Amino acid sequence: AQSVSQHNHHVILSEAASLELGCNYSYGGTVNLFWYVQYPGQHxxxxLKYFSGDPLVKGIKGFEAEFIKSKFSFNLRKPSVQWSDTAEYFCxxxxxxxxxxxxxxxTKLSVKP
Amino acid sequence: SQTIHQWPATLVQPVGSPLSLECTVEGTSNPNLYWYRQAAGRGLQLLFYSVGIGQISSEVPQNLSASRPQDRQFILSSKKLLLSDSGFYLCAWSQHPGDSKGYTFGSGTRLTVV
Incomplete structure (x- = not known):
């Protein structure tokens, strides 16, 4: 069966640290991949999303993700996190x-100021 | 522009009582509609989806049911709630299952069964 797995349950970082959240998928067909964010108390x-074309996709607030077909991965990255990035992230x-x-x-991300 | 509304925002219900959660979408026609449940540490689990009026598909066996009486209305129900039904319920819509725009989610209903 198809599945999407995230490696980290809870990540704690200090401000300005770099972030990488892992995501692996198992699906043999056309792949549309997404990262969603849920800030505290919000929907x-x-x-960001990957549909086709350039495997490096950029999203809002400085986030990016890279689709690596050979690794079945779609990891989320941000070079320098801020306290306001504290949220739960879903692949x-x-x-x-x-x-x-x-x-x-x-994955719950907690950023310490 | 399209908007999605869910209510109520929070609900506390006793075990054995009925449930009705409502979701409506505005600004689009013939949307695909979805009910997800979010439980701590378990992510979002797809419960039901609907491609049209009266058409409901269930992804997991459970104590809940769904109905779509109108094109832009999606209802989640239970005749008798269980403690295990507690959770955060999210309604979502898209133009089709593989929509490259992704799904748009409502603000959710926090259900606590006591």
Whole structure:
């Protein structure tokens, strides 16, 4: 069955540290991959997406992700995190019986000021 | 522009009571609609999706059901709640399952079954 897995449950960083959150998927067809973010008390928002073309995609707030087909990975990166990046991050890709979006278990990011 | 509304925002219900959560979408027609449940440490689990009025597909067996009485209305229900039904329920919409724009989520309902 298709799956999306995130490696880290909780990541704690100091401001200005670099961030990389892992995401692996298992899906053999056309791959649309997404990263969503949920800030405390807010709803899920789309951070960035990969549909086709350049495997390095840039999203809002300085985030980027790289689609590496050979590794089935779509890791999220940010060179220098800020306190305001404290949130839960979800990787998502196609799965389910109709290619609906399925999510990883999420990674909580805590940034210390 | 399209908007998605969910209510109520929070709900505390006793075990064995019924449940009805409502979700509506504005600004689009014939959307695909989804119900997800978010549980701590378990991410988002797809519960139901609907491609049209009266068309409901369930992804996981459970104590809940869904209905789509109108094109832009999606309802999550239960006849008798269990403690294990507690969680954060999210409604979402897209134009189609593999929409490259991703899914747009509502603000969610926090359900606590006591």
């Amino acid at each position: 899920l928002q789309l951070l 998502a890709g196609p799965g389910g019986s109709q290619g609906n979006l399925i999510f990883g278990k999420g």
